[in-house]
Structures are given as structure tokens and as C-alpha cells.
Amino acid sequence: NAGVTQTPKFQVLKTGQSMTLQCAQDMNHEYMSWYRQDPGMGLRLIHYSVGAGITDQGEVPNGYNVSRSTTEDFPLRLLSAAPSQTSVYFCASSYLQGALDSPLHFGNGTRLTVT
């Protein structure tokens, strides 16, 4: 049972480059989300989706795009990387974010460095 799979595990970009972080889940979860984790801060929500074709912004969406064409996949695109986007990115999924017995399942993260 793979759960939530993120690729790549590590990435180094130069300022201005673009890239896509991949996220796939095999649990048939409707809800998928992207977070960033920075030292000394809690996880912060970037974008989320409640189903194929539906996405919305979280707390820190600027500089990132998402799309959800299938239930399984939720890629995160960095349009023009900036050093402020150096962070660890986590993808998470659940049956329904507000469900009382539905915890978020996290991938193991992508560590991104922008120079």
C-alpha cells in the first residue's frame, strides 16, 4: 500500500526556473493538499482540492499553481522559483478534511532549495 507518494525527494533550482512537484495517492481520497514546512513555523497550506477539477487557495498560494485532473494526482507547479520558496513541501490527502475520523495522510516530502 503506497499511500501518498511524492517526487522528487530533493531538488535544487536556480532563481527564475520553473518545476513541478509530483504527488500521487492510491487511497481514493477526495481531498488533497500541499503544505510547506519552514524552520520554526507550523505547516502552512498552499493549495488544496476537494475533487477532480476543483482547487482552491490556502494560506500562502502566491508563486504556486495546482491542477487536479484525476482523483489520484495533484501536482504543484512553481512558476518562477525564488529563494523564499526554499522549503520542505508536503502533499497530504484524506477522505474529507472535516471528517472526524479522517486524518491527513502525508507524503515524505520534497526538499527544495532555490539558489
Add this chain to the structure above:
Amino acid sequence: KNQVEQSPQSLIILEGKNCTLQCNYTVSPFSNLRWYKQDTGRGPVSLTIMTFSENTKSNGRYTATLDADTKQSSLHITASQLSDSASYICVVSAIYGGSQGNLIFGKGTKLSVKP
């Protein structure tokens, strides 16, 4: 402003000892409170989810308590093991209008268990 505060920031204990981690929150309206364990280099993994009406919930050697009146929660770890070394994150779910809630993450407590 919705906030989740965790204490202490870090903690070192000897293997076999017990410890208690604290979480105070100012989140309204409250839906549920979650504790996650995050090993170094990995994504968070759910330990417990508690709703307003639950005072205590256990998961093996982990016992979470919730006092909804004082808006405090604690995570008690019994007979600690080296594998308990991790960050422990308190997350509170708020109910907003609409079908989706909102998750507010604490910054975590870093626990080190020494032999």
C-alpha cells in the same frame, strides 16, 4: 486570531521515562484536535484525533487528553523508546462556513530520547 501553541519547544529524556507534551489553542469554532508524530525526514503521521466530547484517547503508549473548557491538550508518552525521538505536532480543526474546515498547526515539540 486562531492559534495553536505547543510547549516545550524541545525536550530530552532518558529511555524508559515518561513525558508529557502540552498544546494550548485559541481556535473557534472548534471541531477536533489531532496529534501527529513526525520523524526526521518524513511526513507527519496521525496518532490521535479527539472531538469536543472526548477527554482521553490512547494509541499504544501514547495517551492524549483534551480539556475543551480550558482549550488545552496534552500528549503523554509512557515508557519512552528511542524510536519515540521525533517532532510531535498538535493540530486543531476549526469549523468554518461551508463544507470544509480549516487546520491550524502548532510548531511542534522536538523530543529526543537518549539511551
